Amino acid sequence: MAENEEQALEERLKSALWFSIGKIVDEETLKLGVNATPQFIGALTEMVWAQIESVNTDLESFAKHAGRSTISTEDVMLLARRNEGLEAVLKAYVDKQKGGKSKRPTR
Structure with a gap:
């Protein structure tokens, strides 16, 4: 990908993030009865x-340390290990996903 294309993609991603965060902040400020500045x-x-x-x-x-070019669930769990609450939520989600896959009928 060319440098200009990467910069354009980054700007689009940042804009989407700004929009999403703005919506969340608007919802929360309405609930709390406070204002948040654009800054x-x-x-x-x-x-x-x-x-x-x-x-x-x-x-x-x-992933690179493990000799892979693709990020795996194990990488995410390793990153979350310092935040017990987040790790527990992610582990429950992963377990649920794995459980759902194993319960599917086989053909």
Whole structure:
């Protein structure tokens, strides 16, 4: 992918993230009866984007260390190990997904 295409894609992704965060912030501020400035939404979007980039780097490193070019569920679980609450939610979700697959009829 050319540099310009990558930059355009990144900008589209950031715009979509800003829009989604803006919707969530709007919903929550209505519930709480408070206001949020566009600057707050912009700062929150930048913080989330930085976190996404950090997670991306870590997941790619875990997969590369394991000799894979594809990120796996195990990589995500390894990343979540420091956050017990998140790890528990992800583990329950993964277990549910695996359980659903094994209950499907075979042909």
